[in-house]
Amino acid sequence: MENRRVKKQTCGTICLKYLLFLFNILFWLAGGAVLAVGVWTLTEKSDYISLLNSSFYSASAxxxxxxxxxxxxxxxxxxxxxxxxxxxxxxxxxxxxxCIFLLEIVAGLLAYIKYQECFPLCFQLDEELRQNLKVNMQQKYQQPGEESVTQAVDRLQQEFMCCGSNNYTDWKDSVWIQRADNARLVPDSCCKTPDDLCGIRDHPSNIYNVEGGCIMKLESFTLSQLYILGAVGTGIAFLQLVGMMFTCCLHHSLKEEPY
Incomplete structure (x- = not known):
């Protein structure tokens, strides 16, 4: 009977080791996915986010x-x-x-409390972001020393298939468009088929005329990043509970197992 009891404990320990090892593989892969999304956001999309002049979205990366x-x-x-x-x-x-689990809970509670506090100001914050993007487009596009802004705006309009902050009419007040030697009505990056001087026509058949403009597309992108953060955080939190249970069981099994 004693030998059978020891063998059962040993098999249980082996099973726990494999389960905990499998959990760690999943946990490690989840961490790699989160890291990859953060690096991708920072390297590929940070120039878009910088147009908003807001540290909130870049902080998520x-x-x-x-x-x-x-x-x-x-x-x-x-x-x-x-x-x-x-x-x-x-x-x-x-x-x-x-510790990670508790930090996730605290961060979630603080985010919820902060959201409740700022809810009346949400429309004001959105309007501020819209104005920041509009000013950057109108005052800095194609201006000396603002090459990074110019490239970011062109990439933004082409990748998200939009034109202007709110719509293509925002460009009529642009410093660059108002130049006497400029025949364009919108930048060439607004065109559905970009070509040199294609921006001389602002007809919807030639340029992107999206409701809400680029700001809506940019806000949707940044919100999707936050949703990813929340979804992955929830999944990792569930994994952590399972991992803590396996860890406690394995620690107890190693303590009780005779050598």
């Missing part, structure tokens, strides 16, 4: 990167602790999981 790195490092610690059956490292791993 840095949060994704930091969260991804923390999750990857924690997953590596968990793999080492599981494979080497180090009870002390398992405790460190459990504490890290618990």
């Amino acid at each position: 840095y949060i994704l990167i930091a969260a991804g790195v923390i999750v990857i490092v924690t997953g590596m610690i968990g793999c080492c602790a599981t494979l080497k059956e180090m009870r002390s490292l398992l405790i460190v791993y459990l504490i890290l999981l618990l």
Whole structure:
């Protein structure tokens, strides 16, 4: 009977090791996905976000990167602790999981409270972002020393298939458009088929005439990034609960198992 009891405990420990190792692989992959989204946002879309003159949206990319790195490092610690059956490292791993989980809860609560506080000002904030984008387009496009803004605006209009901040009529007040030697009515990047001087016609058949303009497309993109952050955070939080349960079970099993 004693031998059968010991064998059962040993098999249970092996199963727990495999389950916890599988969890760490999933946890590590989740961290890699979060890190990849953050780096992609920062490298490919940061110039769009910079047009809004708002640190709120760019901060989301840095949060994704930091969260991804923390999750990857924690997953590596968990793999080492599981494979080497180090009870002390398992405790460190459990504490890290618990800290990340608590930070996610605190961050979620603060975001909810902040949203409730600023809800009456949401329309005012949206209008401020619209004005920032409009000013950047009208005052800085094709101006000396503002090459980065010019490139960002052209990429924005082509990639999101839009023209102007609110609509294509915003360009009529542009410093560049109002130049005497400029025959264009809108930038060439507004054209559905970009070509040199194609911006001399602002007919909807020639240019993008999207309701809400580029600001709506840009806001949709940045909100989608925040949704991704929330969805991945929720998934990781669920994984953490499972991981903490497996870690506690494995630690207890290693403690009770006879050598």
